[in-house]
Amino acid sequence: MKKIMNTAAHFVDEMLExxxxxxxxxxxxxxxxxRVILNAHPPREGKVGIVTAGGSGHLPVFLGYVGDGMLDxxxxxxxxxxxxxxxxxxxxxxxxxxxxxxxxxxNYNGDKLNFNMACEEVEFxxxxxxxxxxxxxxxxxxxxxxxxxxGVAGMVYAFxxxxxxxxxxxxxxxxxxxxxxxxxxxxxxxxALSACIVPEAGKATFAIEDDEIEIGMGIHGEPGIEVxxxxxADQIAELVLxxxxxxxxxxxxxxxxxxxxxxxxxxxxEQYIVYRRLHKILTDKGIKVFMPHIGxxxxxxxxAGLSVTLMKLNDSLKEYLAAPASTPFYTNANK
Amino acid sequence: MKKIMNTAAHFVDEMLExxxxxxxxxxxxxxxxxRVILNAHPPREGKVGIVTAGGSGHLPVFLGYVGDGMLDxxxxxxxxxxxxxxxxxxxxxxxxxxxxxxxxxxNYNGDKLNFNMACEEVEFxxxxxxxxxxxxxxxxxxxxxxxxxxGVAGMVYAFxxxxxxxxxxxxxxxxxxxxxxxxxxxxxxxxALSACIVPEAGKATFAIEDDEIEIGMGIHGEPGIEVxxxxxADQIAELVLxxxxxxxxxxxxxxxxxxxxxxxxxxxxEQYIVYRRLHKILTDKGIKVFMPHIGxxxxxxxxAGLSVTLMKLNDSLKEYLAAPASTPFYTNANK
Numbered sequence: 023m024k025k026i027m028n029t030a031a032h033f034v035d036e037m038l039e040x041x042x043x044x045x046x047x048x049x050x051x052x053x054x055x056x057r058v059i060l061n062a063h064p065p066r067e068g069k070v071g072i073v074t075a076g077g078s079g080h081l082p083v084f085l086g087y088v089g090d091g092m093l094d095x096x097x098x099x100x101x102x103x104x105x106x107x108x109x110x111x112x113x114x115x116x117x118x119x120x121x122x123x124x125x126x127x128x129n130y131n132g133d134k135l136n137f138n139m140a141c142e143e144v145e146f147x148x149x150x151x152x153x154x155x156x157x158x159x160x161x162x163x164x165x166x167x168x169x170x171x172x173g174v175a176g177m178v179y180a181f182x183x184x185x186x187x188x189x190x191x192x193x194x195x196x197x198x199x200x201x202x203x204x205x206x207x208x209x210x211x212x213x214a215l216s217a218c219i220v221p222e223a224g225k226a227t228f229a230i231e232d233d234e235i236e237i238g239m240g241i242h243g244e245p246g247i248e249v250x251x252x253x254x255a256d257q258i259a260e261l262v263l264x265x266x267x268x269x270x271x272x273x274x275x276x277x278x279x280x281x282x283x284x285x286x287x288x289x290x291x292e293q294y295i296v297y298r299r300l301h302k303i304l305t306d307k308g309i310k311v312f313m314p315h316i317g318x319x320x321x322x323x324x325x326a327g328l329s330v331t332l333m334k335l336n337d338s339l340k341e342y343l344a345a346p347a348s349t350p351f352y353t354n355a356n357k
Numbered sequence: 358m359k360k361i362m363n364t365a366a367h368f369v370d371e372m373l374e375x376x377x378x379x380x381x382x383x384x385x386x387x388x389x390x391x392r393v394i395l396n397a398h399p400p401r402e403g404k405v406g407i408v409t410a411g412g413s414g415h416l417p418v419f420l421g422y423v424g425d426g427m428l429d430x431x432x433x434x435x436x437x438x439x440x441x442x443x444x445x446x447x448x449x450x451x452x453x454x455x456x457x458x459x460x461x462x463x464n465y466n467g468d469k470l471n472f473n474m475a476c477e478e479v480e481f482x483x484x485x486x487x488x489x490x491x492x493x494x495x496x497x498x499x500x501x502x503x504x505x506x507x508g509v510a511g512m513v514y515a516f517x518x519x520x521x522x523x524x525x526x527x528x529x530x531x532x533x534x535x536x537x538x539x540x541x542x543x544x545x546x547x548x549a550l551s552a553c554i555v556p557e558a559g560k561a562t563f564a565i566e567d568d569e570i571e572i573g574m575g576i577h578g579e580p581g582i583e584v585x586x587x588x589x590a591d592q593i594a595e596l597v598l599x600x601x602x603x604x605x606x607x608x609x610x611x612x613x614x615x616x617x618x619x620x621x622x623x624x625x626x627e628q629y630i631v632y633r634r635l636h637k638i639l640t641d642k643g644i645k646v647f648m649p650h651i652g653x654x655x656x657x658x659x660x661a662g663l664s665v666t667l668m669k670l671n672d673s674l675k676e677y678l679a680a681p682a683s684t685p686f687y688t689n690a691n692k
Contacts, residue, residue, distance in 0.1 A: 024550045024551075024567065024568070024570070025624075025627060026550070026590045026593060026627035026628075026631060026663065027589070027590050027627060027630055028589045028590050028591055028630065033626070033630070036590070036629075036630045036633050037626045037627075037629045037630050037633075039633045040628075040629030040630055040631075040632045040633035040636070040651075041629050043632065043633055043636040043637075044629065044632055044636070044649045044651055078626065079626065081624065081625035081626055081629075082625065086625075215359045216359075232359065233359070235359070252359055254362070254363045255361045255362050255363050255371070256363055258361060286622065286624055287622035287659055287661070288361060288659070289360075289621055289658040289659055290417065290653070290656070291368065291372045291413065291414065291416055291658060292360060292361035292362060293361075293375075294371075294372045294375030294376050294379065294416075295361065295363065295368070295371045295372055295375055296361060296375075297375045297378065297379055298371050298372075298374045298375035298378055301375070301379070302378075314379045316379055318653075321624065321625070323624040323626060324622055324623070324624055324661065326359070326622070326659065328361065353688045354688075
C-alpha cells in the first residue's frame with residue numbers, strides 16, 4: 023500500500039486539519055464537534071439551511087461543497103463510514119437560521135439511520151427539517167426499485183440547485199422541492215478500471231484484471247452490472263449514455279448538463295476524450311448541452327475510472343445551476 | 358495498459374476537441390492551426406500578449422490556463438513533445454495586440470528551439486517578443502547550474518502573475534519583469550509513487566517498487582535525486598520543504614503562497630494531509646501563508662505523487678496573485 027498519509031487512524035482528522043488550515047476564510051469547525059464543517063460566512067437570518075453528511079474518501083464530496091451558494095454544513099465520517107447522529111444534530115442546530123434545515127444526502131443505510139435520529143433529536147428544539155435522498159446511480163438498482171439506488175456524483179447538482187434556491191429565498195418546502203426536482207431529472211453511471219485502498223484496511227477494495235473494466239461500479243467499490251474487456255473511450259461514452267437515456271429518455275430540443283467525473287486516478291485528458299463523444303452524440307440528437315462539468319467532483323480516492331451524470335434542465339434548474347457559488351472546491355468554473 | 362482513449366494517434370486531438378466542445382465560451386482554435394488554443398474573448402487592443410507551449414499530458418498545464426487574466430494562447434504538442442515552430446508563430450501573431458508578446462514556458466530543449474525559431478519568424482512582421490523561461494524544479498540541477506533546471510508546476514504562478522500584470526496595463530518589458538520576479542521567488546520539488554503511461558508507448562515511463570518513493574522526479578518521469586523506502590506524509594512534507602528552503606531561504610515575517618500539486622492519481626485527501634504539515638512548519642517559523650493552491654495544477658496523466666511549490670511574496674506578487682482570473686481550469690478558487 024502506498025498512500026501519502028501518517029497513520030490510518032488519523033487520516034480523516036489530518037485531512038480536515040489541512041482543509042481548515044488552507045481555507046479559514048471559507049470554512050470553520052462547528053463548536054463542539056471536530057467532525058462538522060460549516061460555512062465560515064454565517065448565512066443570513068431566515069435562509070433555509072442545507073446540510074449533508076457521509077463518509078470520507080470522496081473529496082470534493084461532501085465537505086468541499088460547504089460555502090456560499092451551496093451547503094451550510096457537512097458532517098464527516100471515517101473513510102466510507104457514516105458520521106454520528108450526534109454530530110449531525112449539532113450541525114443541524116448550527117445551520118438553522120429560523121427557517122428550517124434541508125438534509126440532502128446519499129441513500130446509504132448508515133447515513134439514513136443517523137440522520138433520522140438527528141432529525142428526531144432537533145425536533146425537541148423546534149427545528150423543522152426535511153429530508154431529500156440522492157439516488158442517482160442507475161446501475162445500482164432497476165427503475166422499478168429506484169428507491170434502492172445509491173447516491174453518487176449527481177448529488178453535486180442537487181447541492182448546487184438547492185443552494186441557489188435557498189439563496190433566492192425559497193422556504194423549506196420550496197428548497198426541498200427544488201432539490202427533488204433536480205434529482206428527478208438526474209441520472210449517473212460509472213465505470214471503474216481499478217480499485218481504491220481504504221487506509222484502515224490497507225488493501226484494494228476489490229480485484230480487477232489489467233485488461234478489464236467494471237461497468238456500473240459504486241463509489242465505495244460496490245459491484246457493478248458486469249465486467250468487460252477494456253473498451254475504447256467512445257464505447258464507454260456510448261454504453262453509459264445509452265444506459266442513462268434508457269432510464270431517463272431525452273428528445274430533440276431537450277437541454278442537459280453533463281458531468282464527467284473522474285473517480286480519482288483518471289487523467290483529465292481521458293475525461294475530455296469521453297466528453298467529446300458524449301457531446302457529439304447528444305448534439306447529433308438535437309439535445310443541447312449547458313454548463314458541462316468535467317473534472318473530479320465525487321471520487322473514491324485513487325480509484326481509476328469515471329462516472330457520467332446527466333441532469334435534464336428546465337428554466338428553474340438552469341437558473342439555479344448558473345447562480346453564483348463559491349466553496350473551496352466549486353466556483354462555477356464551467357459557467 | 359488501461360487508458361480511456363480511442364487510439365494513441367488521436368489522443369491529443371480528441372482531448373482538444375473535448376475541451377473546445379466543453380468550453381466554447383472561453384477558448385477557441387487559432388485560424389490555421391488545430392493545435393493552438395486562444396482565449397475566446399479577444400484581449401483589448403494594446404494589452405501585452407502572453408503565450409506558452411508544451412507537450413500534452415499535463416492538464417491543466419498548459420492550455421487550461423488560457424483565458425481572462427492569464428494566457429492569451431497555447432500551442433499544444435503531442436504527449437510530452439514540443440509543438441511545431443510554425444504553430445508557435447501562428448499563435449504569437451494571433452496574440453499580438455500591438456504591444457508585443459511574452460513567451461513564457463518551461464526550460465525544455467524542444468520548446469526552446471521551436472520558440473526561438475517562431476520568435477525570429479514573427480520579427481519579419483514587426484512583432485516584438487520577449488522570452489521568460491520557467492526553471493523552478495530544484496531537484497533537476499544544483500543552484501550553481503540553476504539555468505539547467507526544468508520548468509514544472511511553478512509555471513502556474515508565473516502565468517497568473519504575468520497575466521495580471523498584462524491586464525493592469527504594463528508594457529512588454531514590465532510584464533516580462535513581473536513574470537521573472539515571480540519565478541525568481543518560486544521553487545518546486547516533487548515526489549513520485551508511480552509512473553505514467555505515454556499513450557503511444559503503451560507502457561510505464563519508469564519502474565518503481567511497491568514500497569518506494571522517488572524524490573525529485575520530473576513531470577515526464579525524469580529521474581529524481583534518490584529513491585527511498587515509502588515515507589509518511591509528514592516526512593515527505595518536511596523533506597521537500599527543507600530542500601526548497603535550502604534553495605530559497607525564508608525568514609520569520611516572510612509571506613508565501615504554497616501549491617500542493619497532485620500529479621494525477623494522488624487523492625485530494627492525501628494532498629491536504631501534506632498541506633497540513635507544510636502549513637504547520639511555516640506557521641511555526643513565523644512565515645505567513647497567502648492563497649494556498651491545493652489540487653491538480655500540472656500533472657503527468659496517471660502518475661501518483663505530488664509536488665510542492667513555494668512562491669515568496671511581495672506586495673506586487675500578492676496583488677497579481679489575487680487579481681481576478683477565469684479560465685476553464687482556474688478561477689481564483691482559493692482566493
